[in-house]
Amino acid sequence: MPIITQETAPEKTDAPSPELDFADLFRSYYRRVYNYLSYRVATKEDAEDLISVVFEKAYVHRDQYDSTKGAFSTWLFRIARNTLANHYRTRQRRSAWEADNEITDDFMAAEPQLETQIIRQETIIKLLDGVKQLNERDQEIISLKFAGRLSNDEIGQVMDMTANNVGVVLFRALRRLQKQLQEHAS
Amino acid sequence: MNEQEWAQLLSAQLDEMLEGKAVDFSMVVDELHGPLQLSQQLAAVDFPPSPAAEAAFESQMAKWFGPSVGPTFPATGLSKIGYIHYAIVGLVGVGLGVLFLLSSLLSSGSSEELTPAATLSPTKPETTSESPTLGRPTIDKIVTITPAASPTGVETVVPKVTTSLGDTIQLKPTAVLSDTLPTATLTPPADPLAPAISEPDEPTGGATDASQDDPAGDKADEPSESDTGSDGDHDRGHGNDADGFDEDNPGNSTGLPDNAGGNPSPGDFSQGNGGGSSGNGGQNGGAGGPGSDNGHSKSGDNGKSNGKDKGKGK
Structure with a gap:
């Protein structure tokens, strides 16, 4: 096996070295994909199961990724979205976000006082419950925007929409959510 | 809007x-x-993964990409083998540097250890300028005698000569004083009746001083037989010279032994080294020998007889 040195190594192109860069990309996007899945599923265990499936599919089909056609984030979240869809098809019915969903220790540790922790926990539960009341597209866009931290352009690539259309849908989704929370509070 | x-x-x-x-x-x-x-x-809203989920993910990563691939691998275009190659080179360089440092420390430590041993206290040089006393030669080497003027006077040096066989020969101590030799000083015994004999002038060079400074010099000042230039006074002034010549009192010499014919007269013992006349008187009185008055007696003249003629038995 010839020794590859810096002189004999292939020139650096836009396409990164597959073995090396995919590992870095997987690690950089792991938390964002996990958060997105947690937004969309009912329990933490479902989210952990789905995350391993998502990255396994990404590793298996990594040679199909073409950087000229889109960013890696859109390619990976498309895999995650398809995996979630398959998950829904295996379940007979979708359950709403459960109020007793476990709040992680990291999230709880961020609040110094127990009272604020409780208030924040209740606020989050209500908010997420309200998101669950929205349609599928609104939930998808809100999850990709706030959990996946994707831009309107990237969301558009994932959902096959334009950036302007994503913005409008997002605006409408947020206004509807605001209205639902005000009605629930009253 | x-x-x-x-x-x-x-x-x-x-x-x-x-x-x-x-x-x-x-x-x-x-x-x-x-x-x-x-x-x-x-x-x-943040949903961090559990430690179990993260561990499962890391195990997946290790299985797909290997354990050597770290989380923050720089994208420099090098392959995994290239990074390993550079890592090995770096380790070798670090090892060599550590070895060099250790060797320098050891060499500096050894030099420090040798430093105390190399420090020697200066020894007193053995030269002829020393002035050992007689009987205690201290110079064990071949000494080159170099007379040196000393403000204290004569210095006595006991040279030794070491032969090629290693034998040490101690020479007779000699006084070294530039080019002059000390002279003997005669010190007659103290005689209360006899007039004091003035001592001769001190020789140049301070022979007397030498005797004062060096107790051993007193012995050197004692008159020796060789200094008198004669064989010496055999009878020490007792008038019993075998040869009949009284060195102490040449005028009283008779050529014959004074006591050849008889018993010594009392007068013989009464006088010391000057009283030859008494002996003569005694001979006349007691021995019945030849008259003492041989015309040579000058007992009265020399004043040495002190009335002992009476005892002479005339």
Whole structure:
């Protein structure tokens, strides 16, 4: 096996070295994909199961990724979205976000006082419950925007929409959510 | 503004908020206050994975890409083998540097250890300038005698000569005083009746001083037989010279032994070394020998007889 040195190594192109860069990309996007899945599923265990499936599919089909056609984030979240869809098809019915969903220790540790922790926990539960009341597209866009931290352009690539259309849908989704929370509070 | 414009404005605000910039609601229209507040709440919601999930993910990564691939691998275009190669080179260099440092420390330590041993106290050089006393030769080497003028006078040096066989020969101590030799000083015994004999003038060079400074010099000042130039006084002034010549009193010499014919007269013992006349008187009186008055007696003349003639038995 010839020794590859810096002189004999292939020139650096836009396409990164597959073995090396995919590992870095997987690690950089792991938390964002996990958060997105947690937004969309009912329990933490479902989210952990789905995350391993998502990255396994990404590793298996990594040679199909073409950087000229889109960013890696859109390619990976498309895999995650398809995996979630398959998950829904295996379940007979979708359950709403459960109020007793476990709040992680990291999230709880961020609040110094127990009272604020409780208030924040209740606020989050209500908010997420309200998101669950929205349609599928609104939930998808809100999850990709706030959990996946994707831009309107990237969301558009994932959902096959334009950036302007994503913005409008997002605006409408947020206004509807605001209205639902005000009605629930009253 | 239509809905699309509001949407575009809201998207711009959301992008800045998600980038970490603070939202100034005073600058935001009322239409967007509600959506922006909800956006802030939704962006704060975080679901961190559990440690088990992270461990499962890391195991997957190790299985797919290997354990050598780290989380923060720089994208320099090198392959995994290249990085390993450079890592090995770096380790070898570090090892060589450590070895060099250890060797330098050891060499400096050894030199420090030798330093105390190399420090020798200066020894007193053995030269002829020393003035050992007689009987205690201290110079064990071949000494080159170099007379040196000393303010204290004569220095006595006991040279030794070491032969090639290693034998040490001690020479007779000699006084070294430039080019002059000390002279003997005669010190007659103290005689209360006899007039004091003035001592001869001190020789140049301070022979007497030498005797005072050096007790051993007294012995050197004692008159020796060789100094008198004669064989010496055999009878020490007792008048019993075998040869009949009284060195102490040449005028009284008879050529015959004084006591050849008889018993010594009392007068013989009464006088010391000067009283030859008494002996003569005694001979006349007691021995019946030849008359003492041989015309040579000058007992009265020399004044040495002190009335002992009476005892002479005339």
